[in-house]
Amino acid sequence: MDKPRIRMNKDDRRAQILDSALEVFVERGYNGATTQDIAKASNISEVTLFRYFSSKQEIYMEAVEPIIINTLQDSIHTSKNLSPKEKLSYIIIERIKLISKYHKVVRLILMENQVNPELGDLNYIKMIYDLLKNSVNKMGVKFTNNEHAIRVLMGSILSFLYLPESNEDSIEQFVNSIIDNIYIKEV
Structure with missing residues (x-):
């Protein structure tokens, strides 16, 4: 069952995405990680993810x-x-x-x-x-x-x-x- 979504301000959500992404990258590597995996780990939709970041590479670098x-x-x-x-x-x-x-x-x-x-x-x-x-x-x-x-x-x-x-x-x-x-x- 998915975690309940929590309303966050833009900076907190961005930080939460980066923290989740780091866990996904460590677990799966850069090539094995997908933006869908990162979105799921962040408990957001992939569309929401792309409101904050333009690419997987940008997420990786910022993380x-x-x-x-x-x-x-x-x-x-x-x-x-x-x-x-x-x-x-x-x-x-x-x-x-x-x-x-x-x-x-x-x-x-x-x-x-x-x-x-x-x-x-x-x-x-x-x-x-x-x-x-x-x-x-x-x-x-x-x-x-x-x-x-x-x-x-x-x-x-x-x-x-x-x-x-x-x-x-x-x-x-x-x-x-x-x-x-x-x-x-x-x-």
Whole structure:
């Protein structure tokens, strides 16, 4: 039996559709998910779905992008009063927590970027890499080799995709160890 429909304002309905869509995409993948599946999971008609979004690709992009991009920008903003080294540590810890929390979504993004030509322009790993690299430069953090250090940080972050960790002390110890090994000085 279908759930009773609940009247929502436009923003709440849009958020509800995106949340439901994310669950459908994680469960079925991008190609396996249909707008009909998303509408059903959102407890709305497909016609109503298309009043909010023009395509499945738009739904996908709007569902996954905030998790990856906005949360990094939030971490950068939240850490603005810390020293460069503390800021870097905070941002990496937040990335790892996010990967651990949303590992199914991140796996979906990585998989879909590899197998789905329709989403080929959406290279989230490159976006995160560039955002992290620019943030490190703005923070005044110096490494012997910035490219190598960013790769080490990205690899460290992505390792939590396959080995998620919820123990914050363990995450903090890991990050501090990595940063101590690659960090040179504050500018």
